[in-house]
Amino acid sequence: MATVTKKELIDRIADLTNEKRVVVKKVVQSFLDEMIDELAKGNRMEFRDFGVFESRVRAARVAQNPKTMDRVDVPEKRTIKFKMGRLMKVKLQEADKS
Template identity: 65%
Template sequence: MGNRVQTTTKKDLVNRIADETGQTKVVVKEIVQRFLDEVIDELASGNRLEFREFGVFEVRERAARRAQNPRTLQKVEVPSKRVVKFKVGRLMREKVEDPPEEEPVVKPEPEKLEPAKPPIPRPSSNSPF
């Protein structure tokens, strides 16, 4: 059993939502983009975003530290920075931990070809026909 990870793009989500809601792709794309812009703006302002059952986004300060360049082994100072953390909500955690069983992939049977018919004999050049 090979677990294949597929990448879903914003365009894929927009198409799916448009199909399921009957809205145009243009309207859905605007709404999805506006939502993403609002999430970014809230986090940039240092605010915490909580979506019940989904999860919580929050900005945390990562402390300054000393690190080592693996190539030169030189010590370098890494400044503090703000990073986004995500804590998974209950519903998402449950669905991810216990994903629905995949339906078995049904490979189409190869088409059964009829045995080749023998070629129709062509009259030879010596033939009177």
């Protein structure tokens, strides 16, 4: 399994669209910045057939340090939940079969 970086993705999109790399980089970064801003506001982001991003608050809890067995208070924190869309599910299932 390979890792695809933002730079590699920008290069691919620039090649596919025949746009300058600088323009594609600005669009991709603007898109990511907007996603971060909306999720930080607590908004839900839905992209048909791709998936849904939701901002959730994980409740505070008491955990345990496995080495010392001491109890540790873990404060509540905001996380992002992603639920994949129909098209992504189909593509991933096809990839598993081949």
